[in-house]
Structures are given as structure tokens and as C-alpha cells.
Amino acid sequence: MDPWRYSTQGISVALRVTPRGGRDDIDGVETLADGRVVLKVRVRAIADGGEANRAVTELIAKALGVPKARVRILSGMTSRLKQIAVDGEPARLGDALRRLAATKQD
Template sequence: MDPWRYSTEGISIAVRVTPRGGRDGVDGIETLANGRSVVKVRVRAIAEGGEANRAVSELLAKALGVPKARVRILSGATSRLKQVAVDGDPKGLGETLRRLTATKARSGPG
């Protein structure tokens, strides 16, 4: 099951963030102990003063090809597990996410 849901405005993504992860990137999909799927994201920013949240928003905007203003954190602002909304074409965003998470699931240069 995909860790994102479609809506008329765009998509809502379940994200697990690793702050101070050494680099900014999407690391694929992970299934949590409770069976929930999440998109794994790492950012260089620290989890203080909203720095990691800003970095996550910027990373997802860049990866999905949308302006930063279209990405907002719906819940989990102080947690590693977040729900992030991205406004835009739901089908196109979903396809881009699927490509991003599929290619990042394999190891290799990248």
C-alpha cells in the first residue's frame, strides 16, 4: 500500500524524517512495526526551531517539481513521523513519488 493518499487538491504523504542525516534525500518506502507505510526522508538540518521541517518541505518541493508554497506539514511538526500535503496534479505527483521511491529503494550511485 502506498504511503500517500490522493485528494482533489493533490496528495498527502506519510513521511518518516531522519534529521542530521548527512544529506538531503528520499530513501524509499519503509513499513513501520504497526504495518503503516511511510516515505523515508533524510535531511542535513537539525530538528530545532523548525529547521528540519523547512528542509523536508524544500526537499519534497524540489523532488516533486512544485513551488515550496505548495508543500505544507499537516501534522507531526515535532515528530519524526509527519503528514505532508502537496498541492498539484494528484496523478502526476503520485507517479513522480512512485519513481522516486522505486529508484531509491535500490542501492547504487545516485
Template structure:
């Protein structure tokens, strides 16, 4: 399966599919959309009004990746479930942190 993030010299860019009012703040793994695009599935408790879900996504990613919230920027999809975010930092470390978080989630499903 293709990773839903791209590396750059500044960090990584992550494709997300967000479920607001999802009951908990968590990463649910990787999903391949009908068009073949891979995305990280994220659910947040926040509602999709006034940017609350976007803030919750930023907070969750900051916690999972171990970076300050200020290093995470929403690039596209402010009002959509499909979002693109950029995370500034060491690209290899960020990619590895995300990979570990997704693998840990998959291990708990078994």
C-alpha cells in the same frame, strides 16, 4: 507494498518518517512501521530545532515533486519524526513523481 500517500482532488497527502542530521537530503524509500503503516523515509542534513528540519523536508519534496514550496503544507508532526504533509497539484502527476523518485533510489541500491 501499500503506497504511503493518499490522493485527493487537491493533490496528495504523504506519510513521512524523517531523520534529521542524516548527512544528506534524500529520499531513502518506503518503510513499513511496526503498526503496519507505510511511510516515505526521508533524511535531511538540518537539525531538528526551530523548524529547520521541517523546512529542509519541504524544500526536498518541492524539488523531487517539481512544485513550489508554497504548495507543501505540514499537516501533522511538527515536532515528531513521523509527519503528514499535503502537496497541492495534480494528484496523478505528484504520485507518479514520488513513485519515480523512490524507484530511482531503489535502483541505485542494487
């Protein structure tokens, strides 16, 4: 099961973010205790004044090769669990996320 859902505008992705994680990186897919599946993301930025949120949107945009303006946080602005939307061609974005997550599953 993937932590993203397709829509006509792009995809939405469930994230678990680790601020002050030492590096900006996508760490793969994880199933939480409640059964939800999330994409694990870590950023160097601190969770203060929206810095970590900005770092997350920039990381996702860079990883998927889309402009930063196409990535927005839908929910979880002050939580480690977030829902983001990425505008673009849904199949291409999903394939890119699948490749990114697969390289981190080892």
C-alpha cells in the same frame, strides 16, 4: 501499498524524517512495525526551531517539481513521523513519488 493518498487538491504523504541525516534525500518506502507505510526522508538540518521541517518541505518540493508554497506539514511538527500535503495534479504527483521511491528500493 503507497504511503500517499490522493485528494482533489493533490496528495498527502506519510513521512519518517531523519534530521541530521548527513544529506538531503528520499530513501524510499518503509513499512513500520505497526504496519504503517511511510516515505523515508533524511535532511542535513537539525530538529531545532523548525529547520528540519523547512528542509523537508524544500526537499519534497524540489523532488516533485512544485513551488515550496505548495508543500505544507499537516501533522507531526515536532515528531519524526509527519503527514504532509502537496498541492497539484494528483496523478502527476503520485507518479513522480512512485518513480522516486522505486529508484531507492535497490
